[in-house]
Amino acid sequence: MERRTLTAATCFWGSVLALALGLVISAAPREAVAGTTGKITGAVVDGKKVPLVGVNIAIPTARLGAMTDAGGRYAIFNVPAGTYDVKVAMLGYRATTITGVVVSADNTTVLDATLLEAPIAMDEVVVSARRAVVDLKLTSNLATVSREEISALPVQELQDIVNLQAGVVSQGGDLHFRGGRGGEVQYQVDGVSVNNAFDNKTSLRLDRSLLEEVQVISGTFDAEYGQAMSGVVNAVLRRGTDQFRWDAEALTGGFVFAGGDRRQAEFDFHPAGLQNYQVSVSGPLVANTTFLMNARRYRFEDYFDATRRFLPWHTASDEPADKVLAPDGDGRRGSLGYSREWSGLAKITNRSIKNLELNYQAVINFVDSRRADFAYRLNPDGLPRQRTTSIAHGLDWTHTLSRSRYYNLSFRHNYFDYRDMVYDDALDPRYDAAGPPDRVPGYENDAIVQGVDLARFKQNTDAVLVKTSYVDQVSDDQQVKLGAEFQWPRVRFGADGVLSEVSGNDSTGTFLQRKFYEPPDFPGIQLYVPYIASGYVQDDLEWNDLRLRAGVRFDYFNARAGVPSDLANPANSISGAPQSDWIATTRKHSISPRVGVSYPVTKDAALFFAYGHFSQMPAIGEIFRNSDYRVLNDLQAGDPDYRVMGNPDIKPERTVHYQFGYKQAVTDWLGVDVSTFYKDIRDLLGVEFISTYNGAEYARLTNVDFGTVAGFTVAIDQRRRGILSSSLDYTWQLAQGNASNPRETATRAEAGEDPRPRQIPFNWDQRHTVNATVTASRDNDWVMNAVVRAASGQPYTPTSEVGFGFGLEANSGRRSAAVAVDLAAEKIFRLRGAAAAGSSGSAASQGPKIRAFTRVYNLFDVRFFNGYVFDTTGSPYYARDPARDAAQLANPLRFYAPRRIEVGVSMQVGG
Numbered sequence: 001m002e003r004r005t006l007t008a009a010t011c012f013w014g015s016v017l018a019l020a021l022g023l024v025i026s027a028a029p030r031e032a033v034a035g036t037t038g039k040i041t042g043a044v045v046d047g048k049k050v051p052l053v054g055v056n057i058a059i060p061t062a063r064l065g066a067m068t069d070a071g072g073r074y075a076i077f078n079v080p081a082g083t084y085d086v087k088v089a090m091l092g093y094r095a096t097t098i099t100g101v102v103v104s105a106d107n108t109t110v111l112d113a114t115l116l117e118a119p120i121a122m123d124e125v126v127v128s129a130r131r132a133v134v135d136l137k138l139t140s141n142l143a144t145v146s147r148e149e150i151s152a153l154p155v156q157e158l159q160d161i162v163n164l165q166a167g168v169v170s171q172g173g174d175l176h177f178r179g180g181r182g183g184e185v186q187y188q189v190d191g192v193s194v195n196n197a198f199d200n201k202t203s204l205r206l207d208r209s210l211l212e213e214v215q216v217i218s219g220t221f222d223a224e225y226g227q228a229m230s231g232v233v234n235a236v237l238r239r240g241t242d243q244f245r246w247d248a249e250a251l252t253g254g255f256v257f258a259g260g261d262r263r264q265a266e267f268d269f270h271p272a273g274l275q276n277y278q279v280s281v282s283g284p285l286v287a288n289t290t291f292l293m294n295a296r297r298y299r300f301e302d303y304f305d306a307t308r309r310f311l312p313w314h315t316a317s318d319e320p321a322d323k324v325l326a327p328d329g330d331g332r333r334g335s336l337g338y339s340r341e342w343s344g345l346a347k348i349t350n351r352s353i354k355n356l357e358l359n360y361q362a363v364i365n366f367v368d369s370r371r372a373d374f375a376y377r378l379n380p381d382g383l384p385r386q387r388t389t390s391i392a393h394g395l396d397w398t399h400t401l402s403r404s405r406y407y408n409l410s411f412r413h414n415y416f417d418y419r420d421m422v423y424d425d426a427l428d429p430r431y432d433a434a435g436p437p438d439r440v441p442g443y444e445n446d447a448i449v450q451g452v453d454l455a456r457f458k459q460n461t462d463a464v465l466v467k468t469s470y471v472d473q474v475s476d477d478q479q480v481k482l483g484a485e486f487q488w489p490r491v492r493f494g495a496d497g498v499l500s501e502v503s504g505n506d507s508t509g510t511f512l513q514r515k516f517y518e519p520p521d522f523p524g525i526q527l528y529v530p531y532i533a534s535g536y537v538q539d540d541l542e543w544n545d546l547r548l549r550a551g552v553r554f555d556y557f558n559a560r561a562g563v564p565s566d567l568a569n570p571a572n573s574i575s576g577a578p579q580s581d582w583i584a585t586t587r588k589h590s591i592s593p594r595v596g597v598s599y600p601v602t603k604d605a606a607l608f609f610a611y612g613h614f615s616q617m618p619a620i621g622e623i624f625r626n627s628d629y630r631v632l633n634d635l636q637a638g639d640p641d642y643r644v645m646g647n648p649d650i651k652p653e654r655t656v657h658y659q660f661g662y663k664q665a666v667t668d669w670l671g672v673d674v675s676t677f678y679k680d681i682r683d684l685l686g687v688e689f690i691s692t693y694n695g696a697e698y699a700r701l702t703n704v705d706f707g708t709v710a711g712f713t714v715a716i717d718q719r720r721r722g723i724l725s726s727s728l729d730y731t732w733q734l735a736q737g738n739a740s741n742p743r744e745t746a747t748r749a750e751a752g753e754d755p756r757p758r759q760i761p762f763n764w765d766q767r768h769t770v771n772a773t774v775t776a777s778r779d780n781d782w783v784m785n786a787v788v789r790a791a792s793g794q795p796y797t798p799t800s801e802v803g804f805g806f807g808l809e810a811n812s813g814r815r816s817a818a819v820a821v822d823l824a825a826e827k828i829f830r831l832r833g834a835a836a837a838g839s840s841g842s843a844a845s846q847g848p849k850i851r852a853f854t855r856v857y858n859l860f861d862v863r864f865f866n867g868y869v870f871d872t873t874g875s876p877y878y879a880r881d882p883a884r885d886a887a888q889l890a891n892p893l894r895f896y897a898p899r900r901i902e903v904g905v906s907m908q909v910g911g
Contacts, residue, residue, distance in 0.1 A: 036080060036081055036105050036190045036191050036236050037077075037078045037079055037080050037081065037103075037105060037106075038079055038081060038103045038104050038105055038106060038107045038108060038109060039075060039076060039077045039078070039079055039103075039108050039109070040057075040059075040075070040076045040079055040086070040101065040103060040108075040109045040110075040111050041073070041074065041075040041076075041108055041109075041110055041111070041476075042073070042074065042110050042111040042112040042113065043068070043071070043072045043073045043074070043112050043113075044057070044068050044072050044074065044088060044090075044112070044113045044114070044115060045072055045112075045113075045114055045115075046093070046114070046115055046116070046117065047114065047115075047116050047117065049114075050072075051068070051070075051071050051072025051073075052068060052072050052090060052093070052115060053068055053069065053070055053072065054067055054068060054090065055067065055068040055072070055074070055088060055089070055090040055093075055115065056087075056088070056089050056090065057074050057076065057086060057087070057088050057113075058086070058087045058089075059076065059079065059084050059085075059086055059087075060085070060087065061084060061085070061241075061242060062079060062080060062082075062084060063351070064076050064078070064079055066403065073476060075403075075404070075473065075476065077400075077403070077404065077406065077471070077473060078398070078400060078406050078471075079103045080103070080239060081103055081104055081105040081212055081213050081236045082102075082103060082147075082212055082213075082239070083100055083101065083102050083103075083146065083147075083148070084101045084103065085097055085098070085099045085100075085101070086098045086101050086111060087124075088113045088115060089124075090115060092117060092118065093115035093116060093117055093118055094115060094116045094117075094118035094124065094125055095115075095124035095125070096113055096114075096115060096124060096125045096126075096127065097124055097125070097126045097127070098111065098113065098127055099126060099127070102131050102146060104144045104146075104213060104215065105191070105213065105215060105234060105236050106215075106222075106224075106234075107135070107138075107142075107144070108137070110132075130668070131719075132665065132671075133665045133667075133668060133669060133670060133671035133717055133719055134663045134664065134665050134671035134672070134673060134717070135663075136598065136600050136604075136605070136606035136663055136665075137542075137547045137598050137606075138598060138608065138663075139220075139547065139549050139596025139597060139598045139608050139609075139610050140217060140219040140220045140221060140596055140608075140610050140659065141166070141167065141217065141218050141219035141659070141661075141673075141675055141713065142215060142216070142217050142219075143165045143166070143215070143216045143217075143218070144213060144214070144215050145161055145213060145214045145215075145216075146212075146213050147211060147212050147213060147238075150208050150211055150214070151208070152775060152777070152783050152785045152824065152826070153773070153785060153787065153824060154785065154787055154822040154823060154824035154855045154856070154857060155208060156207065156208060156276070157205055157206060157207055157208065158202075158205070158206040158208075158211065158214065158233070158235055159175070159205075161208075161211075161214050161216075162175060162214070162216055162233055163175060164771055164773075164787065164789075165216045165218060165771070166218060166713045166715055166729035166731050166769075166771065167218035167219070167231075167711075167713060167731050167733070167769075168216070168218060168231075169764050169766045169769060169791075169794075170866075171763055171764035171766075171794060171866065172763070172764075174764075176230070176735075176764040177218050177230035177231030178218055178219070178230055178231070178677060178679065178709055178711070178733065178735075179230075179679060179707070179709030179711070179733055179734075179735030179762065179764070179765070180229055180230030180231070180655070180679075180681070180709070181230075181684070181740075181741075181762075182201070183199060183200035183201055183619055184200070184228060184229040184230035184231070184616065185228055185230055185231045185232065185233060186225055186226070186227055186228035186231075186232045186233070187201075187202035187204075187233050187235075188232065188233065188234045188235065189204065189206070189234075189235050189237060189363065189392060190234075190235075190236060190237055190361070190396070191234060191410070191467075192394075192410050192412050192465060192467055193227070193414075193465065193485075193487075194392050194414060195227065196414075196416050196461050197461055197463060197487070197489040197491055197530075197532075197619070197620045198416075198459055198461050198491050198493060198619060198620050198621040199619045199621050199622075200227070200616070200618075200619045202233075203390045203392065203414060203416040203461070204363055204365055204390055204392055205341070205343065205365050205367070205390075206235055206237075206363070207276075207278060207296050207298075207343065209247075209249060209278045209280060209294060209296065210235075210237050210238060210294055210345050210363070211235055211236070211237065211238070212236045212237060212238045212239070213236045214233070214234070214235055214236070215232075215233070215234040215236070216231065216232075216233055217231055217232040217233075217234075218230075218231045219231075219610065219657070219659050219675065219677060220594065220596060220610040220611070220612045220614075220657050220659050221594075221612070221614075222538050222549060222551055222594065222596075223536040223537065223538045223551030223552055223553040223592065223593075223594050224469070224481065224483060224536055224538055224551070224553075226485070226534045226536070226553055226555055226592075226616070227532075227534075227555070227616045227617070228614065228616055229614045229615065229616050229653060229654075229655040229681070230655070237345065237347065237361065237363075238280070238282070238292055238294075238345075238347075239282075239290070239292060239347065239349065240282045240283065240285075240290030240291045240292040240347060240348070240349050241282045241283055241290060241292075241910075242283075242284060242290060243283060243284075243910055244282075244283035244284070244910050245281075245282050245283060245908070245909065245910030246279065246280060246281040246282070246908075246909050246910060247279070247280050247906065247907060247908040247909070248277075248278065248279040248280070248906065248907055249276070249277070249278050249279075249904060249905070249906035249907075250276070250277050250904055250905060250906075251274075251275070251276045251277075251853075251855075251902050251903065251904025251905075252271065252272050252274065252275050252276075252902065252903065252904065253271070253273070253274045253855075253900060253901050253902030253903060253904075254269060254270045254271050254272065254273035254274060254301075254900070254901065255267075255269075255270070255273065255303040255897075255898050255899065255900050255901075256269065256898075256899050256900070256901050257303070257861050257898030257899050258861065262863070263863060263892050263895060263898060264890065264891075264892040264895075265303065265304050265305075265892035265898075266305070268305055268333070270301055270335075273300070273301035273303075273335070274299065274300050274301065274900070274902060275297070275298070275299040276296070276297070276298050276299075276904070277296065277297045277298075278294065278295065278296040278297075279294070279295055280292065280293065280294040281293050281294075283910070285348065287352065288350060288351045288352040289348065289349065289350045289351075289352070290348070290349050291346075291347065291348045291349075292345065292346075292347040292348075293344070293345070293346055293347075294344055294345040294346075295342075295343075295344040296341070296342070296343045296344060297341070297342060298339070298340070298341040298343070299338075299339070299340055299341075300338060300339040300340075301334075301335035301338050302335050302336060302337035302338060302372050303335075303897065303898055304335070304336050304337070304372060304374075304377075304892055304893060305333045305334060305335060305336065306333070306334060306335070306336040306376070306377045306378070306380040307329075307331060307332070307333050307377065307378060308329040308330055308331060308332045308333075308334070308378075308379075308380060308381065309327045309329045309331065309378040309379070309449075310327055310328060310329050310378055310379045310449045310450060311328050311329050311379070311381065312379060312381050312382045312430070312433075312434035312450065312451055312452045313430065313433035313434040313435075313450075329378075329379075334380070336370075336372040336373070336374075336376070336377060336380055336383075337369075337370055337371055337372030338369060338370055339367060339368070339369040339370075340367070340368045340369065341365065341366065341367045341368075342364075342365075342366040343363075343364060343365045343366070344363075344364050345361065345362070345363050345364075346360075346361065346362045347359065347360070347361040347362075348360050348361075355399060355400040355401070356397075356398070356399050356400075357396075357397075357398045357399075358395065358396070358397055359395070359396040359397075359398075360393075360394070360395050360396075361393065361394070361396075362391065362392070362393030363391070363392045363393065364390070364391050364393075365388065365389070365390040365391075366388070366389055367386075367387065367388040368385065368386075368387050369385065369386045369387075369388075370383055370384070370385050370386065371383070371384075371386065372893055374887075374890075374891040374892075374893050375437075375439075375446070375447060375448045375887075376437075376447075376448050377447060378444060378447045378448070378449055379447075379448050379449055379450065379451075381452070382422070382434065382437060382448060382450075382451055382452040382453060383422070383452075383453060384420050384421050384422045384452075384453045384455065385420075385421070385422070386418070386419070386420045387418070387419050388416070388417070388418050389415070389416070389417040390414075390415065390416045390417070391413070391414075391415040392412065392413075392414045392415075393412070393413055394410060394411045394412035394413055394465075395410070395411045396408060396409070396410045396411075397409040397410075404472065404473035404474075405470075405471065405472045405473065406470075406471055407468065407469065407470040407471070408468065408469055409466070409467075409468045410465070410466070410467040410468070411464075411465075411466055412464070412465040412466075412467070413462075413463070413464055413465075414461070414462075414463045414465065415461070415462055415463075416459075416460065416461040416462075417459075417460045418457075418458070418459045418460070419457070419458045419459075420455070420456070420457045420458075421455070421456040421457065421458075422452045422453055422454075423452075426456060426496055426497030426499065426514060426516070427497075427514070430452075431452065431454070431499060431512055432511070432512050434450070434451050434452045435450070435451045435452075435501060435510075435512065436451045436452075436454050436500075436501045436512075437450070437451040437452065437453060437454075438450040438451045445886050445887045445890045446887050454499040454500065454501075454512075455495075456495045456496060456497055456498075456499070457493070457494070457495055458492070458493065458494065458495070458496055458525055459491075459492065459493040459621070460490075460491070460492040460493070461489055461490070461491050461492075462489070462490040463487060463488065463489035463490070464487070464488045465485065465486070465487050466485070466486045467483070467484070467485045467486075468483060468484055468485075469481060469482065469483035469484075470482045470483070477541065477542045477543060478539070478540065478541045478542070479539075479540040480537070480538070480539050480540075481536075481537070481538040481539075481540070482535075482536070482537050482538075483535065483536050483538075484533070484534065484535040484536075485533065485534045485535075486531075486532070486533050487531075487532040487533070488529070488531060488532075489529070489530065489532070489620070490527065490528075490529050491527070491528045491529075491530075491620045491621070491624075492525050492526065492527050492528075493525065493526065493621055493624075493625075494523060494524055494525040494526050495522075495524070495525070496516070496524060496525050497514055497515070497516050497524075498514070498515040498516075498522050499512055499513070499514055500512070500513050500515075501513070519628060519630070520628040520629075520630035520631040520633075521631060523628060526624070528559075528560075528561065528620055528624050528648075529560055530557065530558055530559050530560055530561075530620065531556075531557070531558040531560065532555075532556070532557055532558075532617070533555075533556040534553060534554060534555045534556065535553070535554045536551055536552065536553040536554070537551055537552060538550075538551035539551065545599060545600045546597070546598075546599050547597070547598040547599075548595070548596070548597055549595070549596040549597075550593075550594070550595045550596075551593075551594050551595075552591065552592065552593045552594070553591070553592040553594070554589065554590075554591055554592075555589060555590045555592070555615060555616075555617075555652065556587065556588070556589045557587070557588040557589070557617045557652070558585075558587045558588075559585040559588075559623070559648040559649065560585075561584075561585050561624070561627070561648035561649075562582045562583055562584050562585060562648075563582075563583065563585060563627075563629070563647065563648065563649045564580045564581075564582065564583075564629050565580050565581045565582070565583045566578055566579075566580035566581075567580075567690050567700070568580075568690065568691065568692050568693050569692065569693055570629040570632045570635075570645075570690070570692070570698070571629055571630050571631075571632045571633040571635070573632075573633045573634075573635075574692060574693045574694050576693075577692075577693040577694075578693075585648050585649040586649060588617065588650075588651055588652055590613075590615040590652045590654070591613075592612065592613040592614060592615055593612070593613055594610075594611070594612035594613065594614075595610070595611055595612070596608065596609070596610040596611075596612075597609045597610070604664060604665040604666075605662070605663065605664040605665070606662075606663050606664075607660075607661070607662055608659075608660070608661050608662075608663065608675075609659065609660050609661075610657075610658075610659040610660075611656075611657070611658055611659070612656070612657050613654065613655075613656055614654070614655045614656075614657060615652040615653060615654045615655070616652060616653055617650070617652050617653075618650055618653060618685045618742075622646070622685060622701070622742060623646055623647055623648050623650050623685075623701060624646050624648055625646045626643065626644065626645055626646045627645065627646030627647065627648055629645060631643075631645075632645070632698055635692060635694075635696040635698060636694070636696055637694050637695035637696050638695065638696070639696060640689075640696070640697040640698065640699075640749075641696070641697070641698040641699065642699055642746050642747075642749060642750040643698075643699065644687055644699045644700065644701060644742075644743050644746045645698060645699065645700040645701065646701055647700055647701040647702055650685065650701060650702065650703060651683055651703045652683065653681075653682075653683050653684050653685065653703065654681070654682045654683045655679055655680065655681045655682075656679070656680045656682075657677065657678075657679050658677065658678045658679075659675060659676070659677045659678075660675065660676050660677075661673065661674055661675030661676065662674050662675075668719075669718060669719040669720070669721055670716070670717070670718050670719070671716070671717045671719075672714070672715070672716055672717075673713075673714075673715040673716075673717075674712070674713070674714050674715075675712065675713050676711070676712040677709070677710070677711055677712070677713075678708070678709070678710045679707075679708065679709040679710075680708055681706060681707040681708065681709070681737065682703075682706050683703035683706075684703065684704075684705035684706060684707065684737070684739075684742070685701055685702075685703065685705060685742040686701070686702065686703070686704040686705030686738070686739055686742055686744075686745055687699050687700065687701060687702070687704070687742065687743060687744075687745040687746045687755075688700055688702045688704055689749070689755075699745075699746040699749070701742060704745075704757075705737060705738055705739045705742065705745075706737055706738055706757075707735065707736060707737025707738070707762065708734075708735075708736060708737065709733060709734065709735045709736075710733065710734050711731060711732050711733025711734060711735075712731075712732055712733075713729060713730065713731045713732075714729065714730045715727070715728070715729040715730075716728045716729070720775075720777070723776045723777060723778055724774070724775070724776055725774075725775045725777075726772070726773060726774045726775065727771075727772070727773045728770070728771070728772045728773075729770070729771050729772075730768070730769070730770050731768075731769040731770075732767060732768055733765075733766070733767065733769075734761075734765065734767065735761065735762045735764065735765040736759055736760060736761045736762060736765060737759065737760075737762055738757040738758055738759065738760070740762045740763040740764070740811075758810070760795075760809070760810050760811045760812075761795045761811045762795075762811075763794065763795060763811065764794060765794060765795055765811070766791055766792060766793075766794050766866070767792045768790075768791065768792040768817075769790070769791050769792075770788070770789070770790040770791070771787070771788070771789055772787070772788040772789075772790075773785065773786070773787050773788075774786045774788075780828055780830065781827075781828055782825070782826065782827050782828060783824075783825065783826050783828075784823075784824070784825045785823070785824040785825070786821060786822070786823050786824075787821070787822045787823075787824075788819065788820075788821050789819070789820050789821075789822075790817070790818070790819045790820075791817065791818055791819075791865070791866060792814070792817045793814040793815030793816050793817055793818075793866060794814070794815055794866045795811035795812070795813065795814060795815075796811065796813045796814070796815060796869055796871065796874065797809075797810050797811055797812065797813065797871060798812060798813040798871055798872070798874060799871040799872050813871075813874050814874070815864075815866055815867075815869050815874065816864065816874075816875075818862060818864055818865040818866060818896075819862070820858055820860075820862055820865050820896075821858070821859040821860060822855070822856065822857050822858070822859065823855065823856040823859055824853065824854070824855045824856075825853065825854055825855075826851050826852065826853035826854075827851070827852045827853075828849065828850070828851050829849070829850040829851075829852070830847060830848075830849055830850075831847040831848045831849075831850065832847045848907055848908065848909045849907070849908045849909075850905065850906070850907050850908075851905065851906045851907075851908075852903075852904075852905050853903070853904055853905070853906070854901070854902065854903045854904075855901070855902045856899065856900070856901050856902075857897075857899065857900040857901075857902075858896065858897065858898060858899045858900065859899065860899075861898055861899040862896055863876070863895040863896055863898075864876050864895065864896055865896040867894060867895065867896055868888075868894040868895075870885060870888070872885075876894060876895065
């Protein structure tokens with residue numbers, strides 16, 4: 001029992017200690033682990049197209065290379081994702097360097113070369129690599145965004161990049177991949193999960209300065225990826241360099257919009273309302289050791305200003321009206337919502353032992369924020385703060401056994417701590433002085449003029465992950481990959497104290513009552529320690545022109561919890577009913593086969609097909625919330641309990657995904673990708689109603705929800721011609737099922753609506769989505785980029801005239817379509833430096849590179865983009881009952897965020 005009460009502080013300092021220990025260990029004995037490396041293959045011929053044997057192919061900066069075989073073919077495995085110069089050389093032939101060769105994680109770059117005879121030594125030939133406009137060998141929809149592309153886009157964080165990809169829909173703060181619910185996406189950093197087991201969402205915020213490349217898989221995916229049903233996001237982080245280098249960036253900005261009636265918010269320009277500063281340093285540390293250090297400071301002030309007209313503990317009079325007449329605040333204006341963040345990355349890589357690479361990295365986030373709530377605009381100190389600490393760190397070990405075989409081990413510790421409350425201590429006397437939120441009816445549209453939010457919530461996840469994989473290039477045409485993963489998450493969540501106002505006697509009036517650990521009604525913060533394990537085998541076969549990727553995955557979950565043996569007597573409190581014992585949950589497992597086929601029909605076109613089973617366990621926070629069935633002790637006949645009981649004995653959710661597509665390189669600079677998809681979704685988390693022996697009824701989570709998604713995507717990629725390049729993708733999809741969230745059925749039943757299953761559009765059913773990017777650039781001079789996002793309206797449930805009091809069919813209405821435009825532009829300056837000896841033409845001789853840039857979000861200041869609408873009109877601007885909706889009509893936060901302008905400068909020094 002002692003082990004299960006480990007405090008958050010202990011875990012945090014344990015993370016810091018492990019980080020320091022990792023730094024020491026790394027200084028003693030190659031960064032290339034699953035999800036971070038790819039391979040380069042190709043053939044080398046002479047001027048007569050005759051294969052050359054024994055040609056040396058080298059990647060100097062990665063310290064990797066290979067030699068061609070009897071057929072002139074070669075393969076370089078385990079190449080870290082990035083952009084490289086590749087040298088091709090052989091005695092008697094003119095050496096060639098191919099620049100700008102892009103390698104993506106878990107993918108193959110084909111690089112062929114031709115060497116010309118040169119009996120005498122001649123200067124080497126330098127040519128630029130040109131990436132294929134479409135990858136004909138891919139069997140799924142994979143978007144890879146390189147570091148250079150990220151730097152040109154109007155984006156700041158990982159989530160901004162993901163939101164621009166085909167098949168991704170944003171709704172309510174969640175990203176939905178191809179119609180799936182939120183929490184169905186696996187987020188990885190360098191191939192290892194950073195999802196929080198509590199809600200199956202990412203536990204890290206990653207700034208673009210940390211990213212080498214981002215991979216977004218929105219269709220089917222290999223057996224290597226698990227605990228996901230809709231997509232995978234793999235963020236490959238930057239690496240240390242062999243030459244000393246540092247770069248820094250500073251930007252500032254604020255909202256610029258038309259105030260007054262247009263947005264119902266007074267415009268007050270804060271040019272430094274947003275600030276972002278980051279610096280990165282990398283280079284050699286000691287022999288065969290490189291490092292990368294990054295630090296970031298981020299400040300964000302939301303556009304709506306609150307006025308401190310009242311203090312939370314206002315006690316000028318017992319009469320509410322007097323509180324309004326005698327404001328006691330200082331009248332100071334400030335942003336109602338804000339965010340402050342410190343974050344950073346530390347990475348050390350050592351290659352002292354031949355064929356062995358040891359890598360330690362740590363990513364750290366500290367975030368202090370406050371969500372904007374319009375009701376608190378006159379009493380902002382009554383709002384709770386959200387504070388997050390997240391640390392993902394660990395060791396990666398990669399051992400190359402031969403030119404075609406290697407294995408790796410990853411040991412990670414993911415720590416996440418979140419708290420949402422006004423004051424840290426539930427016993428803080430300021431709670432008693434302030435009391436609960438208080439309004440004066442009719443005053444300032446029922447604004448809160450006294451008190452604080454009494455809700456308290458804490459969530460902590462302390463998880464250890466071990467992941468291993470073995471890769472064997474069996475032949476030039478076949479690669480086999482085996483792997484396993486183990487997770488031990490310790491998940492805590494709940495309220496460390498429940499505060500409520502109760503009435504005393506006539507002399508004492510009302511006072512705050514506190515409930516701490518009084519189970520089952522007040523359980524406090526609970527600890528759950530499930531086991532999660534998985535294994536997979538993946539075969540990648542190229543036979544003639546056919547490429548086949550097939551694999552199978554095994555997943556295991558042990559909740560290590562219990563449930564009542566007889567659900568009809570859940571609290572074992574019904575007299576004369578059969579005894580209900582507390583029994584252990586069963587161990588859950590699933591087997592998921594997956595296959596993908598790509599077949600070139602011409603040298604420039606290919607058909608592909610993919611099919612797969614995908615499963616994941618629901619979030620720990622969902623299945624364990626309210627899972628103590630003793631709360632049903634007093635359940636009586638004819639009095640249904642709509643409080644949804646948790647169920648740790650839940651089964652995995654399942655999706656079967658079909659995909660078919662066609663790709664063609666129309667020219668060497670224009671490519672088209674068309675794909676259709678269908679998803680059959682079963683065993684989603686939902687609600688069932690259980691009848692007890694005494695005729696009562698209660699709601700309980702189980703696998704009853706379902707859905708289907710069908711659609712197609714058309715993507716066009718136009719590589720640079722002159723100064724212009726562009727991309728365009730269009731997605732049509734129909735996403736529908738019986739419920740958009742697990743508790744929806746119980747909510748309908750409590751409201752007296754029909755709770756039976758039905759087939760309706762999901763809340764995020766966005767039929768038409770268009771993303772377009774246009775870039776104009778001149779090498780090492782300037783770049784301009786425009787991103788256009790267009791979307792049809794998502795569903796809402798209309799309400800008939802107020803006098804009738806009836807709602808119409810759920811999600812039968814549609815919001816209006818919308819278009820938003822973001823811009824980015826930068827000018828590049830190169831300061832000339834003194835040329836170092838023997839380094840003519842090197843980055844060092846050219847001096848520092850300075851970029852001055854600006855970004856404009858929501859260029860045309862649109863007020864609506866699939867946001868709030870009034871259920872009586874379907875419009876965000878007016879309601880049919882202004883008196884009923886007066887507070888919301890006055891709320892400017894229902895609109896889309898206004899135009900935001902940022903300006904900044906960055907500098908890069910070193911190779």
